Amino acid sequence: MDPVAYLFSAYLNTIQTVSYNQLSESMGTDISAVVIEHEGVSVPFQFQMWKVKDNSVCANFRQNIGAYSECTVKASELFSKLCSSLALKHDQDWRYKKTKNMYCNAAISYKPTIAHISTATEESEIQRVKKECNSSTIEAMGSNDLRKVNKRDTNCRKYHDLKNRSKE
Structure with a gap:
């Protein structure tokens, strides 16, 4: 390739790349990943065509519902x-307007996942006695030990008595 053709080819390639990058940036066709720290929580999300992809918000926390819930609530607050802060400034730059929008x-469309995780409630007396009956029944199975058989009978009698009283 002669030097003039090579130079012209390089020039066209540069113009084409710059034009594509400008068009891609203005249209927002590329998926962009962002992580913003908000009140001690990293809020990751992606956007494309100047729209936040809801399913990408806090996606890396999905395996831990507590952390995911906290992240999505923080994301909603962040948006x-x-x-609010971008609306206060009246910048005419197109990037500013697209970002604000x-x-x-x-902020309007994103709905956080709200989960409250707590310990299980205490089991009732009848549930506790039923478990004792079941475990002593398993211990007594196939055993000739009279103590295990008597323990099973006592525990299961307690369970059946409680069960019958609760029906009354």
Whole structure:
């Protein structure tokens, strides 16, 4: 390839790349990943075409419902705060407007997952006695030990008595 053709080819390639990058940026066609720290919680999400992809928000926390819930609540707060703060400034730059609209739309449309995890309630007396009956029954199975058989009979009698009283 002669030097002039090579130079012209390089020039066209540069113009084409710059034009594609500018078009891609203005249209927002590429998926962009973002992680913003908000009140001590990292809030990861993706956006494309200047819209937050709801299913990507806090996606890496999905295996831990407690952390996922906290992250999605923080994400919702973050989108609202970003919308409010960006709305205060009246910048005419197209990127600013697109960013503001993206966060304001996310503040309106994004719904966090709210989960409250707590310990199980204490088991009732009848549940406890039923477990004792079941475990002593298993211990007594196939055993000739009279103590295990008597323990089973006593525990199961308690269970059946409680069960019958609760029906009355």
